[in-house]
Amino acid sequence: MPSVEIVAVGTELLLGQLVDTNTPFIASELARAGIDVRATQSVGDNRERIAAAVRTSLARAQGVVMTGGLGPTIDDLTREAVCDALDVGTKLYEPALLQMEAVFARFGRPMRANNRKQAELPTGSLPLDNPRGTAPGFVAFASDGKFVACMPGVPREMKPMLREQVVPFLRERFGARETIVTRVLHTIGLGESEIDHRIADLFGSYENPKIALLAHDFRADVKIMAKAPTADEADAMIAPLQAEIVRRLEDGVFGYDADTPASAILNLMRSQQRRLAVAESCTGGRIAAALTSVAGSSQSFVGAVVAYDNAVKISQLGVDAGTLQRNGAVSDDVAREMARGARARLGANVALATTGVAGPDGGTAEKPVGLVLFALDDGTENSRVWNFRLEGDREAIQQRATVMALNLLWRYAKGQEP
Amino acid sequence: MPSVEIVAVGTELLLGQLVDTNTPFIASELARAGIDVRATQSVGDNRERIAAAVRTSLARAQGVVMTGGLGPTIDDLTREAVCDALDVGTKLYEPALLQMEAVFARFGRPMRANNRKQAELPTGSLPLDNPRGTAPGFVAFASDGKFVACMPGVPREMKPMLREQVVPFLRERFGARETIVTRVLHTIGLGESEIDHRIADLFGSYENPKIALLAHDFRADVKIMAKAPTADEADAMIAPLQAEIVRRLEDGVFGYDADTPASAILNLMRSQQRRLAVAESCTGGRIAAALTSVAGSSQSFVGAVVAYDNAVKISQLGVDAGTLQRNGAVSDDVAREMARGARARLGANVALATTGVAGPDGGTAEKPVGLVLFALDDGTENSRVWNFRLEGDREAIQQRATVMALNLLWRYAKGQEP
Numbered sequence: 001m002p003s004v005e006i007v008a009v010g011t012e013l014l015l016g017q018l019v020d021t022n023t024p025f026i027a028s029e030l031a032r033a034g035i036d037v038r039a040t041q042s043v044g045d046n047r048e049r050i051a052a053a054v055r056t057s058l059a060r061a062q063g064v065v066m067t068g069g070l071g072p073t074i075d076d077l078t079r080e081a082v083c084d085a086l087d088v089g090t091k092l093y094e095p096a097l098l099q100m101e102a103v104f105a106r107f108g109r110p111m112r113a114n115n116r117k118q119a120e121l122p123t124g125s126l127p128l129d130n131p132r133g134t135a136p137g138f139v140a141f142a143s144d145g146k147f148v149a150c151m152p153g154v155p156r157e158m159k160p161m162l163r164e165q166v167v168p169f170l171r172e173r174f175g176a177r178e179t180i181v182t183r184v185l186h187t188i189g190l191g192e193s194e195i196d197h198r199i200a201d202l203f204g205s206y207e208n209p210k211i212a213l214l215a216h217d218f219r220a221d222v223k224i225m226a227k228a229p230t231a232d233e234a235d236a237m238i239a240p241l242q243a244e245i246v247r248r249l250e251d252g253v254f255g256y257d258a259d260t261p262a263s264a265i266l267n268l269m270r271s272q273q274r275r276l277a278v279a280e281s282c283t284g285g286r287i288a289a290a291l292t293s294v295a296g297s298s299q300s301f302v303g304a305v306v307a308y309d310n311a312v313k314i315s316q317l318g319v320d321a322g323t324l325q326r327n328g329a330v331s332d333d334v335a336r337e338m339a340r341g342a343r344a345r346l347g348a349n350v351a352l353a354t355t356g357v358a359g360p361d362g363g364t365a366e367k368p369v370g371l372v373l374f375a376l377d378d379g380t381e382n383s384r385v386w387n388f389r390l391e392g393d394r395e396a397i398q399q400r401a402t403v404m405a406l407n408l409l410w411r412y413a414k415g416q417e418p
Numbered sequence: 419m420p421s422v423e424i425v426a427v428g429t430e431l432l433l434g435q436l437v438d439t440n441t442p443f444i445a446s447e448l449a450r451a452g453i454d455v456r457a458t459q460s461v462g463d464n465r466e467r468i469a470a471a472v473r474t475s476l477a478r479a480q481g482v483v484m485t486g487g488l489g490p491t492i493d494d495l496t497r498e499a500v501c502d503a504l505d506v507g508t509k510l511y512e513p514a515l516l517q518m519e520a521v522f523a524r525f526g527r528p529m530r531a532n533n534r535k536q537a538e539l540p541t542g543s544l545p546l547d548n549p550r551g552t553a554p555g556f557v558a559f560a561s562d563g564k565f566v567a568c569m570p571g572v573p574r575e576m577k578p579m580l581r582e583q584v585v586p587f588l589r590e591r592f593g594a595r596e597t598i599v600t601r602v603l604h605t606i607g608l609g610e611s612e613i614d615h616r617i618a619d620l621f622g623s624y625e626n627p628k629i630a631l632l633a634h635d636f637r638a639d640v641k642i643m644a645k646a647p648t649a650d651e652a653d654a655m656i657a658p659l660q661a662e663i664v665r666r667l668e669d670g671v672f673g674y675d676a677d678t679p680a681s682a683i684l685n686l687m688r689s690q691q692r693r694l695a696v697a698e699s700c701t702g703g704r705i706a707a708a709l710t711s712v713a714g715s716s717q718s719f720v721g722a723v724v725a726y727d728n729a730v731k732i733s734q735l736g737v738d739a740g741t742l743q744r745n746g747a748v749s750d751d752v753a754r755e756m757a758r759g760a761r762a763r764l765g766a767n768v769a770l771a772t773t774g775v776a777g778p779d780g781g782t783a784e785k786p787v788g789l790v791l792f793a794l795d796d797g798t799e800n801s802r803v804w805n806f807r808l809e810g811d812r813e814a815i816q817q818r819a820t821v822m823a824l825n826l827l828w829r830y831a832k833g834q835e836p
Binding site for chain 1: 460614615
């Protein structure tokens, strides 16, 4: 069975200064294309060691997919090392050079001599375009026909190159293979152990499709993976299992695959012709940032006030100075007035407000670090305040609070009791 | 020079379903202990392939540190594979068995027959205690004296085993070794190739301390790593090189190590007793989120208005309806009025505003996707507007615009012409 190996290049990977997310991304795209990954390696910016790693991987597999070390600096040695491993020279690829010149012109930056070496690719290579950056990729070939596909290490350059050029090359090279289709069910507001409790019996009973539970960013996803000759057949295998999982987790599944909590909320708000505003204190703009990540968000998201200073809570949101003085900024009444003010002043139908103690300083016995209040105001008696004690450091508290705010908004828009 | 390799075991790593955070954790602990990591591998739950990976790493380095595959299931094959690679048998380690029984008793769970095999370690091994789980680790030895240290894959079991048992073993094994100290110089507003151009000659001339250039999040960092018997000696080696690099990149280095662009800006603003406000359209809250990530940001950051809807630009920032109608939201005048309004209404001394076309829709020939305007207002004739054409998808444009805004704010606070 044909297989490839992945080799990631960069000394920072060996010092543990960077978590390698490129390798899992490449691995998962290859799995989707039905291409087996035999093993992976990472190696530092050292010509001999890179070449040795390439030789090791080529001895074990039919080809190697590499990322990193294609830049213009003296530390970027992948091109040279691949030439060493394959025992070929380099050649200037004019089209690659022209494309680099075009990218530099578009960025309005001068192209230097050290950039030119990026267009010198192993002789006999298939060049890979990199419209998002200056380092072209390439697929180089050994005399026995095995290949080494090299991509930049910058994720936003590597990912489209992999999907648009390397995966099609591999598919053709290995012939039509099995496809792995993955469906991700995104949940919010359900704990990992709660989900596990509700669907544990399904984990063991299925090998294909296979189920996995992934917790991340203070939420959990359920992943269903099916392997079949075609995507349609894999979809058909996924459907009944998906239906069963959704039935059991109905109160928590907000979307699938590319959906985000924000896109789910804005879709509901748009269909209800509601306009949403946000007043953020301790979340500091994170809820607005999540909502505006969604293309077309302006249709139902009007804006936010990040009211960090109390004076801003008063001037921009109309919070009463007396309320602030009597109860403090982290109080039910202030949260309520922030939400009411945001709704009225930003011209929205619904507004959510956050106020809390993100830390590390500013906590008291009564209002400890991690205390976060949320208020929702839609001008009716449904308006409410919640308070939670969140765990973690400043960043974790801000992020958890953002996910909680999105959870409350989603449940509100669904008409579910949050 | 003695070095080790890291081998992580688990098929999920090859399917990209899990980002391997164990390898960078191990790598960074070893770097701190002055132990060189030559390369890393990951391999699936396959006895032959694990054994082959161990042999490959042992051929290249003095030892191997492994994680994963020590559990009780049929998929856990690290013990057997290490025996194959080292050509040794297994032996029941009574103390390991007793400890496992104690852990099971403490967890109140029955110990099954398949758990028993976890106490069968390669003959001649040094067992490693695992008080937090059921799988003991071990260090096995080859006939030539090289070693393979195996730890479980569960991070909360692996981490203390590494710190408390494996690192001390390695330190002793390799004798008193050196420490690696890393200094990171963070830059903003300088391109990677510009930095390379200015310091390229330093890359080649230094092996220790060593320099690396890392581009990420639309910025670049220069990393200086020094290896020495003590941290003080490493610091002393770093100092002159750091001074030289800072001299050459003076217009771009905003901070060191844990500093962020936001913390650098807020430090300057605080020392100048200035108060900052932000008005965000296309960046949607990201600038505020970056600023409020900094503990104590409330001292110099008053807040932001995320003015996504034009009505919010008018009501919250006092942008003139006529200006909006005549020039459109993405225009110099609107940017200028947003900044002026934010400064005045939020009670700040300085305000920065963003407005642009983040896409994917909404672009025109005159105002294409990626056009972003920035205005800075401090109530003096220093107030200015800049416009840039940014590359990438919606997310990249929003993130690049955020970094540019931070760059402009930092240069302003430094008194540098942006």
